[in-house]
Structure formats: structure tokens, C-alpha cells
Amino acid sequence: MISFFYDTDSEINLEIAKEYGIENNAIRFPYSICGETFYADLGQTFDKKWFYSKINEGNVPTTSALNSEEFREYFEPEFEKGNEVFYVSFGTKFSAAFSMMDKTIEELKKKYPKLKFTRYDTKAISMGTGLLVISAAKALSEGKTVPEVIKLLDQLTPFINISLVVDDLSFLKRGGRLSAGKAFLGGILQLKPVIKLTKAGTLEPFQSISGKNKALKTVTQEAIENAKVNSELPFIIMNANCPEDALHIETVIRQSRPDLKIIQVDIGPVIGTHCGPGSIGLCFLGNERPESTKTED
Template sequence: MYQIVTDSCCDVPYQLLAEKDVAFIPMIVNINGQEYFDDLGKSFDYEQFLQSLRDKQQPTTSQINVGRYIEFFMPYCEKGEAILYLCFTSGMSGSYNSALQAVDILKEDYPEANIQVVDTLAASMGEGFIVLEAAKRKQAGASMEEVMAWVNEHKMNLQSWVTVDDLSHLYRGGRLSRSQAAMGGLLNIKPIIHVDAKGTLQNVGKVRGRNKALQKVVDETVDHLVSKENQTVYVAYSGDLEAAEKVMGLLKEKIDVQDSGIFPLGPTIASHTGLGCIAIFTFGQERVD
């Protein structure tokens, strides 16, 4: 008996995680000095959050600390139930290292505890994609070791292609200088971003105009597939469902999409992307640095 666990950076709605028997630990979002749990829509007021972005407020986020991991994992240790924790990429957060520290501390009191922490090297529905595939295999009868082996074997094939509409958030995150963000805004420049093999965001291109940016992330997604047949595709968005639907439509014109989903970016991720972010997730070619 084992429990698959993830965190709210996976951006999978809580109802779907419950259906798949996946537990999750929330990240924390701070808006105007008030802390909220990113609980994947269970109680978090997402519309109010989007309005805060429209009002040019600047939410901040906190990684999961060692104490919260201990508190979350301990009931499983007390029951003797194994845990497979599929974690938000270490390339964007220290949560992975905090989880490892928590496991070491718990094993002092529960030496037989079986807690496996896997760095997905992915974010948003990229992490969520891996989580859902893991849950599918568990429900089909795979052991924890088999599921963990599958994740480690395939996570580097998870492709994530992203564009953002508001460069100020990339400036806040240190990915653009103030002058680059200002000039990009004036010239209507949109960055093309990829999650690399280290699980970090890399600016890999830029185009002028929103429509060209949407087309570019579609093209990059298609170009990095191994096959155009029988694909599963997820699109995540922050505040622009119309753009997400457009992107999905463009993808379906180019590849055979057998399964798909369009999901809002959760507040933890959207706090760093701002409004208008569009991200596409598929399994394809192996990621490189």
C-alpha cells in the first residue's frame, strides 16, 4: 500500500486529484500581506486572485518548509504507509531539498518509513502530467517502485513551451532586466520560454505580437514531438481562456490529439507569470540544457 503525493504547483484541480487518489500539500500565496493556501481550487478564491493581477498587485509565494513537510508526512509514517512524493522542480524552488530534509528527520523516529521524493523537474501541468500518468499506473496495479522507475525514465521527455504577455513578472523574477522589460513592452515583444533538463526556465526566443507568440509555442511543441500520432496535450493559462482554446485548436490541426485538457494556471505559478501566460505540455524528445 502506498500513497502518491504531490504539491499544488502541479495545477491539477483538487477534484481530479481526489478522483485519482493523489494527495497534495499546498503552497502559500501572499496577497497584500495576507497568506492563502493554494489548495487547487478547494477554497482559494481564484477570481479574486486574477483581479489582484489586473489591479497590478504583486502576489508573492513561499516554498514548503521542512516543518510543513514533517507535519504532512507524519500521519503516513504512523500508519506505516509508503509515500511517493512527486515534487515541483528543484530548478525553481527549494521545496525539493526541504522535503529531503524532512524525510531525514522523520526517519530518526520512524526508521522503517518508506518515503521516496522524486524531483519531477517540471512545473504546472508539466508536473501535473507526470502525476496523472503515475496515478494511472498505480490504478492499473503498478507497485511504487515500478511507478517511480517510470517517472524517472520518462520525466526528461516532458516538454513545456511557454509564452507570457506581461514582462513585468519576468523582471520581478530576475529573468529580465528593467530595461529589457520596458523595451519589450514598448515593442510588443513576447518571450518564448522552455523548461530545460535542469527544470529551470530558459528564454529561448522572442517574437513581436501575441498571435505570433501563440503560434511559435505551438510550432515548438510540434517540432519537439517524437511522433504526431496519438498524443496527449495539456494547455495551461492565466486569465485568457480564449487564447488557450485557440492554441489547442492550432495543435489539433497539426497533430493527432487523442487526449487533452485545458486548465487554469494555479495562483502559485501565475504569481510569477502574470496574466496572459500560455503553456503547452506534451511528452516528446528528451530535454537538453
């Protein structure tokens, strides 16, 4: 039997999870704010107004990886049953969590030498990962094997796009995606960076546009032109406590692309920690992802 896992960094909410029968399959990642630690739970207990209001008051949220014991609690019961574990995860480059997970699996192999474990790196995050989780869940429900699902995901992954407009540049500065000087200058000039998911599995700024409305108009038009119709995968609009912006974008897209199935998703606490309130993201199957602008060390 195949035991399927994904994680809450995919931003899949309870409604989507129930639609695909995976509401009990999520690995829950932690976040902390105001001295308390919480575990993401498909949005069931997430109070977005409270969370983002605390950020606006100056409270700095943080995220952290799971420890070895926590990974063990998810996987060992499946190995005890003799099940094969297949985990579709968010991108390796976004967290050090997976080095700890790999060590945990190696330890478990000593106890369960015949265990079968596969982690698929989506080279994405948020609903970029979520769309691939949806594809995997549906394929598994149709009886496909793990190698068959991996082949399907390999075909989709390079074409999963994310375009993100960040309203508050201080979050990019804190995360190392923008220098202090650029963040300061951008704040004065009201520049809004457009962040895109690359082939390498990184989120990088590709352009800065003066004013949030103009930035949103730019990414919306790009998405209208580039989004592909797929009967299985919806077009996702994500927002960090700015639903009015998200609804306006949906209206604009529907006027030009009535062929797309559009779903609205909240940006949850783990991702919201890094992009901040007021951010808008578009996630869809489209043209091939852009190359990374960074040079490898």
C-alpha cells in the same frame, strides 16, 4: 502500503485529481496577496478573476515554502501506520522547499528508523509535473512498485515539454529570468519571450517574438509538429485568465492533430504569481527537452 503524494505546484485541478483517485493526496503550497495567505487546493476556491484583477491593480503576489511542521503534518501520520511514502514533486530548482523537507525527514527517521520515503524530482513545474503525477498515479493503481514507477518516470521525464508565452515582462524581471534593460526594451517593442523547460529542470527564455499573436502561433506550430501521441497523457493548454487565447489554440491544434487528447487547465495562483496574467503555456509529451543555456557556477 504505499502512500502517494504530489503537490499543488503540479497545477492538477480537482477534476483531473478525481479522475485518477488522488484528490486527497496533494501537498498544498501557499501564496499571498493583498496581505492574506492562502493555500492552493486544486483550484477549488481559487477565484482567478479576482486574483488576476488584483495583480492588474498593482498588488504583488508572493509564494513561500512549507515549514518543517507543515511537512511533518503530511508525512508523519503515514510513517505511524508503517506506510511507505512516495512523493512526486515539482522541480528542485524552482524552490528551496525541499531542503527543509529533507531536514524534516531526517528528524522523523530518529523516531521512525524503518521509515521508507522517496521523492521523485520531475525537473518540471505546473502541468509538466502534473503529467508525471498522472503517470505515477495510474501505475500505482495498477499495482506497480515504487522502483517500477520511478523507472517509468525516468523514461518520460526528458520528453515532457513546456512552452510558455508571457504577456507581461515585468514578472520575468521580478523573478530574475529577464534583466531590467531587456524587460524595458521588450515592453517598448512588444516582444514576447518564449520560455521553455530544459533538461536541467529550469525555465529559460529561448527567443523573443514581436507581438503576442505571433508568439502564440510560433509555439502552437512547434507543438503541433513535436507532440507525441500517448494513450495515457493528454496535451495540456494552460492559461492565466486568457481563456479566449487558449480556446483558439485548441481549435488550431485540433485541426492539425485530431489524434491528440487536449485538456484545458487554468494557471493557478502559485505559478500565476511568477508568469502573470495573459500567459499561455503548452505542455505535452514530445521531443527531448532542450539543453539549458545557463552555465553552472
